[in-house]
Amino acid sequence: MGHRLSKIYTRTGDDGTTGLGDGSRIEKDHHRMESIGTVDELNSAIGxxxxxxxxxxxxxxxxAQIQHDLFDLGGELAVPGYTMISASRISELESKLDCLNEDLPPLKNFILPGGSKPAALCHMARAICRRAERCLVALSKTDEVNTTGRQYLNRLxxxxxxxxxxxARRNGGQEVLWQQADKR
Known part of the structure; x- marks a missing residue:
């Protein structure tokens, strides 16, 4: 594969637009760019x-596999009409989710983000993931979007x-349970 970027700044975005993978240009505040940016932010949070x-x-x-999937999703969004996320990625995520969930007790209360630094970072990534999903929903109201990408984010x-x-439960740690105001 050849070099992707030979020059980091191009000045072509100084007018408030940016280029997509298909050569078209859109406003930087377009729902598509918000979606791409939020998926990138999610990928960074997972990093x-x-x-x-x-x-x-x-x-x-x-x-690490999820990061690759998110990069693919960003690429998919950068080239309107292009599909990279397949239903098999969702199935694999669901299978892994089922395995991870087997070792947890049933939820009897809401959980607050925290418990340990990795748990809090994971909760932050989850919140960004929900926002990315909302961005894709907003984009789908005006543009064609692969619904599999949105479903992937929902499962993620x-x-x-x-x-x-x-x-949060690693090494004897605990989840932070929410307590109602009248019970604090």
């Missing part, structure tokens, strides 16, 4: 979570929630 985990951590390979937010629960 931050990965940096907190040992490289041999059981979750590291899962999170569930996956990140379960992973955050597991990370």
């Amino acid at each position: 931050l979570l990965l940096a907190e985990l040992p490289s041999d951590d059981a979750y590291a390979a899962l999170l 937010s569930d996956f990140l929630f379960v992973m955050a629960r597991l990370l």
Whole structure:
């Protein structure tokens, strides 16, 4: 593969537009760009979570694969009409989610983000994932969007929630349970 970027700044975006992979240009505040940026932010949040985990951590390979999926989703969004995320990615995520969830007790209360730094970072990634999904929903009202990408984000937010629960419970840690105001 040849060089992707030979010059980092081009000045072509100084007018408030940006180029897509198909050569077209759109406003930087277009729903498509908001979606691409939020997926990128999610990928960065997962990268931050990965940096907190040992490289041999059981979750590291899962999170690295998710980063690749998110990069593919960003590419898909950058080239209108192009599809990179397939239903098999959702099925694989669901399978992993089912396995992770088996070791957790049933939820009897709401959980607050926290418990440990990795758990809090995972909750932050989950919240960004929900926003990315909302961005794709907004984009789909005006532009053609692969619904599989949106479904992937929906499943990913569930996956990140379960992973955050597991990370909070590691090494004898606990999840932070919400307490109603009148019971504090």
